[in-house]
Amino acid sequence: MQIQSHEVDLSTPTGVMRCYVYRPKELDAAAPKQYAPIILYSEIFQQTGPIRRSAQIMAGHGFVVVVPEVFHELNPIGTVLGYDNAGRDKGNADKVAKTLEAHDSDAQAILDHLQTLPYCTGRVGAMGFCLGGGLAYRAAMNPAIRATSCFYATDIHSGMVPSNTGNDSLTRTPEIKGELQMVWGKQDPHIPPEGRALVYSTLVKAGVNFTWHEFNGVHAFMRDEGERYDAELQLLGYQMAIGLFRRALY
Template sequence: MQIQATEVDLSTPTGPMRCYVYRPKSDVGTAPKQYPALILYSEIFQQTGPIRRSAQIMAGHGFIVLVPEVFHELNPAGTVLAYDDAGRDKGNADKVAKTLEAHDSDTQAMVDYVRSLPDYAGKLGAMGFCLGGGLAYRAALHPAVLATSCFYATDIHSGMVPSQAGNSSLERTGEIRGELQMVWGKQDPHIPPEGRALVYQRLSAHKVNFTWHEFNGVHAFMRDEGERYDPELQLLGYQLAIGLFKRVLG
């Protein structure tokens, strides 16, 4: 399936948000087919090459994919942070400078946008990596999000992304109504076993519909750049996510 890419700047309460939109390509002169949509949340580095390729892969399997600039309030539109010490430090500083409530309003802006698209089939999912895995978990609180795939989701167990009292993602886990998929690396130092156990216990206590997958992998094993990349686990990860979204979203 061929895809096409566009950009859109959405209005949010905290300022304009650049989103990159990938979708199956329509034949010229024909009415557009309709597809389910995914919000794909990036790592702290925003839309890097690996994130763009992830979005393209998902779009090529029959989804409209939106990639937001998660720190649009804190950087000029189009900012991409490098996978180096300076980029990591800037991204981590941005992470603690933006609240979950601001991410919530970003999600609402994207929900409103996809609902306006003529090729949107009416069903929405979310996925993400690292910080984006935690933001996808947060998006699962939205009633429009029917299925969510979270890869090595940081900050859920630690509460590193600030929020108002009683409004952390972990505390609101019981509000998740769609199906959730959690994918982890056992050798990931950013989400240690006790952190993963805390998330598992909370999901189980609230009887959330979820599946749980732990692989022998390090953090960011899906990222197809750098020494952490594990092609075998990446393929398994995409198969899991695509299977979930095809089954739930159609």
């Protein structure tokens, strides 16, 4: 399936947010609302090459994919951080500077925009990697999100991203009503076994409909740049996510 892309700037309570939209070219004007949308959350580096390719892969399988600039209020539009020490330090500083509540309002702005697109169905999914995995988990608390796929989601277990007391993602887990898919690397130092165990027990206690997948992989094994990349696990990861969204959103 061939795809096309465009950019859209959305108004949020914390400023203008640039989003990158990828969707199938094949649109039937006589059959509106053809494709289910997915919000795809990036790592702390925003829309890098690997994130863009992830969005293109998902769009090529029949979804409208929206990639927001997760730190839009802290950087000029179009900012992409490097996969190096400077980029990591800046991204981690931005993560601490932005509250979860600001991410919540970002998600709502995207959801509102999706309702205006004639080729989108009303069944929305969320997906993300690293920081984006945690943001996808957070987005799943919005009742409009029907299915969510989180890859090595950071900060859920530790609550590092600032929030008002009692509004952290772990505490609000019972609000997740759609289906959840959690994917982890066993050798990931950012989410140790005890952190994964805490997330798992919280999901069970909350009665969330979820699946849990742990692989022999390090952090960022889905990223097709650098020494952490695992092509076999990446392929399996996309198959799992596509399977979830096709089943839950169509």
